[in-house]
Amino acid sequence: MTALTGDAKGRRAERLAAWFLALKGYRVITRRARTGVGEIDLIALKGDIVAFIEVKYRPDARTALDSIGARQQRRIAAAARAFLAHNPQWAEKTLRFDVVLMTPGRWPNHILNAWAGSEHNAH
Numbered sequence: 001m002t003a004l005t006g007d008a009k010g011r012r013a014e015r016l017a018a019w020f021l022a023l024k025g026y027r028v029i030t031r032r033a034r035t036g037v038g039e040i041d042l043i044a045l046k047g048d049i050v051a052f053i054e055v056k057y058r059p060d061a062r063t064a065l066d067s068i069g070a071r072q073q074r075r076i077a078a079a080a081r082a083f084l085a086h087n088p089q090w091a092e093k094t095l096r097f098d099v100v101l102m103t104p105g106r107w108p109n110h111i112l113n114a115w116a117g118s119e120h121n122a123h
Contacts, residue, residue, distance in 0.1 A: 010055070014041050014055045016102060016108065017042060017053070017055045017100040020108045020110070021042070021044050024110070026044040026045065026046045027044060028042055028043070029044060030043040035078075035079045035083055035086075037075065037078040037079050038075040038078060039079060040053070040054070040079050040083065041053055041054055042055060042100075043083065049094045049095075049096055050090045050093040050094070050095050051096045051097075051098045052076060052080045052095070052096070052098070054068055054076055054100075054114075055099075055100045056099065056100070056101055056102065058103060059104065060103055061101045061106075065099070065111075068099060073097070077097065080095065080097070096112065097114055098111060098112055098113065098114055099111045099114040
């Protein structure tokens with residue numbers, strides 16, 4: 001059996017995170033949403049919330065969380081604004097930036113509202 005590449009591990013982690021979120025009642029509407037300013041791993045709906053979700057696979061949760069710095073948060077927030085500009089039907093929902101941390105041999109760790117990135121978070 002061959003080892004997975006970094007990209008293959010990331011894709012697998014995103015699939016597992018989407019499955020995990022579905023079990024929690026989320027409906028994933030987009031995977032790997034690419035915009036001119038960046039990519040969002042998962043975009044999911046739950047009730048009146050649109051969650052922009054970054055998935056991180058690392059050897060441990062601390063390393064995964066630390067890998068999402070302020071620069072990446074700004075890039076994801078900009079990508080979310082670009083996504084909403086092309087998908088205005090979601091713009092009036094409550095917007096949130098979540099993180100799903102994936103580590104070997106552990107259940108995913110879903111962090112709600114991991115950072116503020118949009119004026120819409122106040123809804």
